[in-house]
Amino acid sequence: xxxxxxxxxxxxxxxxxxxxxxxxxxxxxxxxxxxxxxxxxxxxxxxxxxxxxxxxxxxxxxxxxxxxxxxxxxxxxxxxxxxxxxxxxxxxxxxxxxxxxxxxxxxxxxxxxxxxxxxxxxxxxxxxxxxxxxxxxxxxxxxxxxxxxxxxxxxxxxxxxxxxxxxxxxxxxxxxxxxxxxxxxxxxxxxxxxxxxxxxxxxxxxxxxxxxxxxxxxxxxxxxxxxxxxxxxxxxxxxxxxxxxxxxxxxxxxxxxxxxxxxxxxxxxxxxxxxxxxxxxxxxxxxxxxxxxxxxxxxxxxxxxxxxxxxxxxxxxxxxxxxxxxxxxxxxxxxxxxxxxxxxxxxxxxxxxxxxxxxxxxxxxxxxxxxxxxxxxxxxxxxxxxxxxxxxxxxxxxxxxxxxxxxxxxxxxxxxxxxx
Numbered sequence: 001x002x003x004x005x006x007x008x009x010x011x012x013x014x015x016x017x018x019x020x021x022x023x024x025x026x027x028x029x030x031x032x033x034x035x036x037x038x039x040x041x042x043x044x045x046x047x048x049x050x051x052x053x054x055x056x057x058x059x060x061x062x063x064x065x066x067x068x069x070x071x072x073x074x075x076x077x078x079x080x081x082x083x084x085x086x087x088x089x090x091x092x093x094x095x096x097x098x099x100x101x102x103x104x105x106x107x108x109x110x111x112x113x114x115x116x117x118x119x120x121x122x123x124x125x126x127x128x129x130x131x132x133x134x135x136x137x138x139x140x141x142x143x144x145x146x147x148x149x150x151x152x153x154x155x156x157x158x159x160x161x162x163x164x165x166x167x168x169x170x171x172x173x174x175x176x177x178x179x180x181x182x183x184x185x186x187x188x189x190x191x192x193x194x195x196x197x198x199x200x201x202x203x204x205x206x207x208x209x210x211x212x213x214x215x216x217x218x219x220x221x222x223x224x225x226x227x228x229x230x231x232x233x234x235x236x237x238x239x240x241x242x243x244x245x246x247x248x249x250x251x252x253x254x255x256x257x258x259x260x261x262x263x264x265x266x267x268x269x270x271x272x273x274x275x276x277x278x279x280x281x282x283x284x285x286x287x288x289x290x291x292x293x294x295x296x297x298x299x300x301x302x303x304x305x306x307x308x309x310x311x312x313x314x315x316x317x318x319x320x321x322x323x324x325x326x327x328x329x330x331x332x333x334x335x336x337x338x339x340x341x342x343x344x345x346x347x348x349x350x351x352x353x354x355x356x357x358x359x360x361x362x363x364x365x366x367x368x369x370x371x372x373x374x375x376x377x378x379x380x381x382x383x384x385x386x387x388x389x390x391x392x393x394x395x396x397x398x399x400x401x402x403x404x405x406x407x408x409x410x411x412x413x414x415x416x417x418x419x420x
Contacts, residue, residue, distance in 0.1 A: 006061040012076065015059050016083035016091060022051040023103050031126075031326040034119045038112035039104065046099040056093065056101055073098070080108075087111035123330065130329055134297075135289050137329050141342060143286040144301035147275050150204050151348065151355025152268035153309045156385060159264035164252055165214070167197045169385060170260035173216045176248040181255045182218050182240045189256040190218035190240055196377070199246065202268050205354050208374070209407050214244040215376075217400070217412075221258070234413075235366050236398070241410035263385060271309050273355030274302045276347045278363035299328060301342055308350035308383070313343050349397070350383045360397045360415040368409050373401035376410060 007015060026049045027042045028034075046053045060073050073095040080088030088111075092104045107115065159166065164174045173192045175181070182190045195216040198209045209215075220238040244250070280286065281295045293299070307313070318339045325334035334342075347358045357363075357375050366373050377400040380386075396415070403409040 006074075007059050012059060012078065013083045015055055016078055017085065019052065019055040019059065019093075019103070020085065020088070020091065020105070022049075022055055023105070026052055029323070029326070029331075030119075030122070032331045033123065034112075034116045036116075038109060039106045042103045042105070043096070044101045044103060052103070053101075059093065060095065087115070127330060133293075134328060135287075135293055137325060137333055139287075140290050140293065140299070141301050141338075143290040144274065144280070144345065147280065147285055147356075148272040148345070149274075149355050150202075150270065151273035152202055152205070152270050152353040153348070154265045154351055154353065154385070155267045155269055156263040157266045159262035161252070161262065163264065164250075165197055165246065167195060167200050167265040169194045169263045169265075170258055171262035172252050172254060172257055174214060174244070174246075174250055175216070175242075175253040176244055176250040178248075179242070179244060179250070179253075181253065182242065184220045184223065188220075188222060191221045191256045191258050193217045193219050193258060196265075197246070200265075201353065202270065208404060209402070212246055214246050215410060216242050216244060217410075218242070235411040236413055239400075239412035241400075241412075243408045243410070260386065268353060269309065271348065271355075272345075273352070274345045274347055275356040276300070276359055278359055279356060282363060297328060299324070302345035302347070306349045306382075307346055308380075309348050309352070313340070317343050350378070350380045351385055352378045357399045357415075358397065362415075364413065364415075366401050366411055366413055368403040368406070368411070371403060371405055373409075373411065374404050376400045376402040379412075 023042050023044070027044075044052050044056075059076060075092060075094045077090065077092040079090055080086065083091075087107055089106045089108050090104075091106075094102045094104070096102060154167075156169065159168050159171055161171055170193070173195050184190060195214055198206055198211065198213045198215065201209070218240045220240070223238045275283075277294065277298065277300045280300075281291060294301075318336055321339040321343055322334050322336065325339070326332075347356050349358050354375060355378070357365075357378060358380075379398045379400065380396065381398075382396055398412055398414045400410055400412050402411075
């Protein structure tokens, strides 16, 4: 609700303890010793310190001043004993415009000495706990770095319908002359989605797939299908893959196509991809001590989720990472340079070839004949490649897996199909 008038004296007395708690929560880092001076000044910003400003606006009736060009908001000062604090001598609020404020808290001398001693003891006990239970941050990062896998982001450009063998999104597929266009159980033709020419892939992925062939993806866009993937071999049956022998005679085949914009994959941009926490804690590729630590604490060495290759980190990613590290390892555990390096070890969102799946709805690696399948391609319908196209089920992300023992087997699974 808007606060058009300053709070009355009784309400100010009620709000001061709330302001104290909000300011201390937002501005005091418990991983560091307390300030040596018993008078502490906190500068607050409306855009960063929402909890404090929720109280400040009511205290001073700031909403009633928003139409003023140069509002004069009166300062507020109150003795700690007035609002029931035996530790605080005095609290003052001085506004810096309508979107900033300085809150000055002066503690009683004896209270400050006690609080400093309590903080120091807390830091000592925390350091002992870390030394006994946590591997060093450097060891965690070193183990995580070992999990990096090659991945490639498609660089696309407008496609030419006459280019028969190019890897592309939408348009029409190349097919051998004797190949049959796939249909669903009712005999309705499936829609062509994309094709990948294995010969055009980077060598590391090309060799895993036998160096040659065309992988074409079709989809039954008419099916009402809301799968619940419960078994290891469950997958999206509406997606159909054919691997064609490019040594055979063939040509562009007319058939059912989608409304997406024809885009040719002109090149592949290489990067190192890292797993998200679900894969790290479920696998066996890292040391037991580090893995147990990550399971117990939920600490993610890198940044995962919705960041695509080429996107810079968010403005507050580095300070947030530093704070997360300090919450576990204490003050000065991680500097800005190390935090930025760690944040760049991430599991990329967006369309990509190879790497690790960026799970959006829960980890699930499909199997074929009891074998764990490998990630071939990640489809992210929030990627600009799919702009303007309403995809199959409206979900955000899907993964195409392949069987490295039988490289003709490809399967798609929606990331939100398992119970979402």
